[in-house]
Structure formats: structure tokens, C-alpha cells
Amino acid sequence: MGIGDWEMEIEVGRVVRSNTTRFAVGCQVLRPQVPAFGALVKVAVLEDEVYGLIHDVRMEDDPFVRQMAATDGLPPEYIEDQRRNRQVPIEVGVLVVGYRHGGQVHHRLPPQPPLSLDVIHTCAAGELVAFTERFDYFRLVLDNRDLPADELLAAHLRDAAQARGAAAGRDFLLDAGRELARLLAADLPRLDAILRRIRP
Amino acid sequence: MTLELGKVVQQIDEMGRVLAERAGRERKALPAARELLRLFAHRQEELCQVAGSEPGQRLRCAAPGDEPLDAAFPAPPLDGPVTLVATDGSQIYPDRHGLAFYYVINVGSILFRHGSGQAPAVATAPRLFYRDEQVYPGGEPVTGDLVGVQRNLAEMRTLADLALSEPGDGPPRLGLTDGPLLIWLQRAALPEGWQERILADYLGCLDRLRAGRVPVAGFVSRPYSAEVVALLYLAQLEPEGRQALTTLAETDYRGLTDRALFGSLAPGERSALFVRGTAANQDFRSRGHEIWFFYLNTGADLARVEVPEWVARQPDALNLVQAAIYDQCRFNNGYPYVLTRADEQAVILGEEREALEGMLVRAIARHGLPLPELSRKAQQKQRARWRRRR
Numbered sequence A: 001m002g003i004g005d006w007e008m009e010i011e012v013g014r015v016v017r018s019n020t021t022r023f024a025v026g027c028q029v030l031r032p033q034v035p036a037f038g039a040l041v042k043v044a045v046l047e048d049e050v051y052g053l054i055h056d057v058r059m060e061d062d063p064f065v066r067q068m069a070a071t072d073g074l075p076p077e078y079i080e081d082q083r084r085n086r087q088v089p090i091e092v093g094v095l096v097v098g099y100r101h102g103g104q105v106h107h108r109l110p111p112q113p114p115l116s117l118d119v120i121h122t123c124a125a126g127e128l129v130a131f132t133e134r135f136d137y138f139r140l141v142l143d144n145r146d147l148p149a150d151e152l153l154a155a156h157l158r159d160a161a162q163a164r165g166a167a168a169g170r171d172f173l174l175d176a177g178r179e180l181a182r183l184l185a186a187d188l189p190r191l192d193a194i195l196r197r198i199r200p
Numbered sequence B: 001m002t003l004e005l006g007k008v009v010q011q012i013d014e015m016g017r018v019l020a021e022r023a024g025r026e027r028k029a030l031p032a033a034r035e036l037l038r039l040f041a042h043r044q045e046e047l048c049q050v051a052g053s054e055p056g057q058r059l060r061c062a063a064p065g066d067e068p069l070d071a072a073f074p075a076p077p078l079d080g081p082v083t084l085v086a087t088d089g090s091q092i093y094p095d096r097h098g099l100a101f102y103y104v105i106n107v108g109s110i111l112f113r114h115g116s117g118q119a120p121a122v123a124t125a126p127r128l129f130y131r132d133e134q135v136y137p138g139g140e141p142v143t144g145d146l147v148g149v150q151r152n153l154a155e156m157r158t159l160a161d162l163a164l165s166e167p168g169d170g171p172p173r174l175g176l177t178d179g180p181l182l183i184w185l186q187r188a189a190l191p192e193g194w195q196e197r198i199l200a201d202y203l204g205c206l207d208r209l210r211a212g213r214v215p216v217a218g219f220v221s222r223p224y225s226a227e228v229v230a231l232l233y234l235a236q237l238e239p240e241g242r243q244a245l246t247t248l249a250e251t252d253y254r255g256l257t258d259r260a261l262f263g264s265l266a267p268g269e270r271s272a273l274f275v276r277g278t279a280a281n282q283d284f285r286s287r288g289h290e291i292w293f294f295y296l297n298t299g300a301d302l303a304r305v306e307v308p309e310w311v312a313r314q315p316d317a318l319n320l321v322q323a324a325i326y327d328q329c330r331f332n333n334g335y336p337y338v339l340t341r342a343d344e345q346a347v348i349l350g351e352e353r354e355a356l357e358g359m360l361v362r363a364i365a366r367h368g369l370p371l372p373e374l375s376r377k378a379q380q381k382q383r384a385r386w387r388r389r390r
Helices: A003-007 A063-069 A076-087 A124-131 A138-142 A148-166 A164-185 A188-198 B008-037 B044-052 B054-058 B143-162 B194-211 B227-235 B239-244 B282-288 B313-329 B338-345 B350-366 B376-389
Strands: A011-018 A023-029 A040-045 A048-059 A090-101 A104-106 A119-122 B082-092 B103-114 B121-129 B173-178 B216-220 B292-297 B302-308
Touching: A011 A090, A040 A090, A040 A124, A040 A148, A048 A148, A048 B350, A063 A076, A076 A148, A076 B044, A076 B103, A090 A138, A119 B143, A124 A148, A138 A148, A138 A164, A148 A164, A148 A188, A164 A188, B008 B082, B044 B054, B044 B227, B082 B313, B082 B338, B103 B143, B103 B338, B121 B143, B121 B173, B121 B338, B143 B173, B173 B313, B173 B338, B194 B282, B216 B313, B292 B313, B302 B313, B313 B338
Parallel strands: B082 B173, B173 B216
Antiparallel strands: A011 A023, A011 A119, A023 A090, A040 A048, A040 A119, A048 A090, A090 A104, B082 B103, B103 B121, B216 B302, B292 B302
16 A cells, blocks of 8 residues: 555445355445555444454456456547446455454454444544554464465555554564464464565 | 257258258359349449349348448558447336236446546436336237337447537547348237337437537448348349249249358458448438448458448548448457447346346335235246256
8 A cells, every 4th residue: 555545444245144254345446556455445344443454355247247348449438438438346355353442442253243334434543553553363364374474464564564654663573573482383384475575 | 948959950950951951042043142242343333223223122132332332441550549329228018917017128327538548427327117108009919029129229329428418629529339221110910109209209319410520320240131232132133034023032042141252351341332232221311311331341341331322422421430430340349349248237137127026026015005916827837847947
């Protein structure tokens, strides 16, 4: 995410389906940096706010799009029509990593998932820093062996470090590395792979 | 209970044989027909007389335009920006076994600014018809035929409105519809007075387009008409033979289409112009909108393109029609992209119809009526077919 975007909460899209651990968001167009892999996003659920990490950005297709993709010299009007007007949305997968209730951030699964059509926003820098002051949510990420969980956590930690600025970001990554060493003591190759991805 | 495929095996095989036989007959007749096209290429005056004669009208022969019959015109380049407008419609037909006696016409449209780099504007205009005079015109229940022609009219009206809403001093505009411009209004199938009224409204749209200088064309994919074939066949007969002939089905040219006749056009090329031979063209002619046509190789198909006479006689407009349609077909498997998208907008899917009827049931209940239900016949069909629908 560019530094300029850190102060803004940008709308990503709306929830199309959800359960307690994950939800999917539909959005119409890719904008610069939104949605980005590893970004922390949030959605209001009644009194609470549910936090999640974007773990997947996927373009849906249909036979019409596939045929166009194989057509040489396609003029821009056709491409814009397919992207903006046809209902083949971009689907964003979000992994739930915590929630906020009464001002307090919890690194555990929320009592209720978001509802269909709830709006998802990115978190601005201050909120990302606040969410990552503790590391209790690491397990919620690392346990998902069907996702690129290690890449996801590394991308997210690099974001969180960047949000803190150079010096504080470096300290943050060292602290995060120590927590990972504790959690993955029994799986040194995996630990090594993640540490290499977040090395300052 | 079901379609027992075992019982149709033999019929399928026989059908394959018959189709192959028919194709063989057409292959044999085609060289002779093409030879006639060459032979009569410059005898327009003679052919006009044949087409206008009593047998010519009986066989719905096309009449030639001014160009040599066997000419082929390459697609002109599509230079500069062009604004294309296309519409297409779909409907929910009235069903007396349904929840209520009503029908829906949905017109999809697209405004495509060729050369702009912009996303086109797409829209739909759904309309429900449920008032007494709509569903019981002339006191009788509305028929599918009447819904069909009302749909044709709605498509043309939307096309004219949309095309004329664009500034006349901007890029050239072009309106495109799916299917013939020469809509088929069967007087007998429509209630008293409706044929005249719908035709007048439809021709009124063409009046507005002509006044606004917006060329309009109808695109007919895989046409099966044989109006030029009929003309050529009739022309080569002796006068007595012409009088005796009642249908091409009695001749060697049975099943031969204009599409096959012009099958040697190269991609982008159009045939010479002809005038449609259908009797209904008389009504269009009397209002200055006689329908002409040419065949076009779209790159993957041979289509018939219909235009009013005022487009056919205006070289710039005619070139625009050919160039723009061919350009649209290049990127869409030989069929105009804007028509695919207009259809996609218009189509009413089964689940959308179910959602609409759910809303209808709730609206009826809100107004204090007992909940409507399907007819007993429709209910029982649904129950009996349930297992096969899963």
C-alpha cells in the first residue's frame, strides 16, 4: 500500500457470503492497491467490528470472457465493457483474525459473522498498528493449511511494519519473529521460510 | 415419462440420411444458381419486371437494386469514432395457468462509443402489462403473437429514443436491431385495429430516425430466405412456366437459400443490394421505408442485413452500416458484439421470473386478496415433474 493511502479507509466491496472463520467480498473493479493480498480489512457487525486479512483475490470468468481473452487486437471499449458492465465481479477472500467489541480488540473469532452486503473497508495505519500491538492472532492465520498462510502472514507483517515507519517497523518485525519462533519451534523449516519473508 | 432414446434411434439415423440427401441436392443446384446470378447480373430492368409480376409476388421474389447482382463490395474502413446503439427484447408470455394473467416485455440496450476507449452504457427497461385493455385487447385474451410484435415495437422505440438522445453534431450514429427490420404483422393473429396501430408506431420510429439522420439496420443471423434464388429461378423460365409455378419446393432449387447463393463472399464483403419481396414491404414502401437488404460475410457467418431505402440509397450511411457491423463481428465470433450484449441485458432468467412472481404474490396479499395460485393443471405438472427437475 502506498504511504499516501495509509490515512484512508477505502471501501473494498460488499460481503457476498460468510461464516465464522472466513468471508467473501464482491467488488467490481481493481483500484491501485485495493484489494491487496495481506491487507487488514474490517466490517461492522452489529455492535462489533470484525477484522480479517485478504488471503485471495480472484477474477470470476464465463465463456464470453474466455472467448474475448483469445481474441486478437481487442479494442479498449470491449475490455472496459467486460470489466465494468458485466456481472463478473472480482471476489476477495478474507480470513477472520479478530474483532473489536466496546473499544477493545480481541484476537479470537467473533461471536457472529458479517451479513451479506455488509461493506468492507481497509484499515488505516493507526488501526493496523493498534491491531498488531499483540500477536495472539498468529495462530488463527498459521492454522489454515489450505491457504498460503505463511505468505499471508508475512505480507501482513510487512504492511504492519511499514505503517510504523522505519525504526519502529524494524523493532516490530524482530518482536513478531520472536513470537513466530515460539509458535513454530517444532517446525524449523517453516519458521525459516516465514522469517526470510519478513527479514528487515 | 421421459424421452425414451431407444425408441428414436432408428428415426435419428433416418433423419441423418435425409439431411445428407438434402445437402447433396443443394450442392448440385448451387452452381446453376450462381451461373444465373452471373447471367442476369446486369439485367436489372428485366428482373424488376419479373419480381413485380403476379408470379414474382406469389413467390416473394426479391427485386434487384442498381448494382450488378454478382458484385462483391469489400468492407470500407471504419475511420474515426462511431456511436452504435443496439436494442433487443425478451418477454414473459401471458400464461392463463400462471399466478395471474399478465405479461412482461424487457428491452435491453447498449450505447457503444466505438473509438472512444470508454465503457459502453448499458440499460434495461422492463415493463409489466396487466390492465384489462392490455391483457384482454378487444375483449379476447392477449396472444403470444401480439406480445411479440409489441416487443418489436418496444425495441425500435428504445433504439430511436437512445440514438436520437445523442447529439447530431457528434460522431456518426448507427442503430442496430436483432432480426429483420421488416417486422411481420399477421393481421389475422392480432385483434381488430392493432396491426395498423403497431405498424404506424413502428414506422413512426423509422420516420424519426430518418429525420435525425441516424441510419438503422436489422441483422439477421443464419437467414433461410430464398428471395433472390426465387427471382433467378423464375427469371430463367419461359413466361408460361412462370405462370404455372406456385412454389420453389416443386423445383430442383427446393431448399436452396440466398445464404448459400452468396456463400462465395469473402470476409467483410457484402453482396449487391436487393429489395425484400415480402408483401408486407408494401406498407413500408408507402411510408418511404421500403426495406432493402444485402448479404454480408461477417468473418464466420453469412448474415442478411436489412436497411430502409433511405439508408440503401445513401452511400455514406450504407458504408457505415457495413463497416460498423463487420467491425463488431470481428471481435465476437462473427456476430455483432452490441447485439450479444443487448440480448444479455434483455434476457429474463427462470430465477428472475420466480423472484418477480414472489413479489407479485406478496403485492396481491397486501391488497387483501387471497393468495393467488397456479391452475390445477400447472400445479399437478409441477408435482409430477419434480423428480426430473432436480
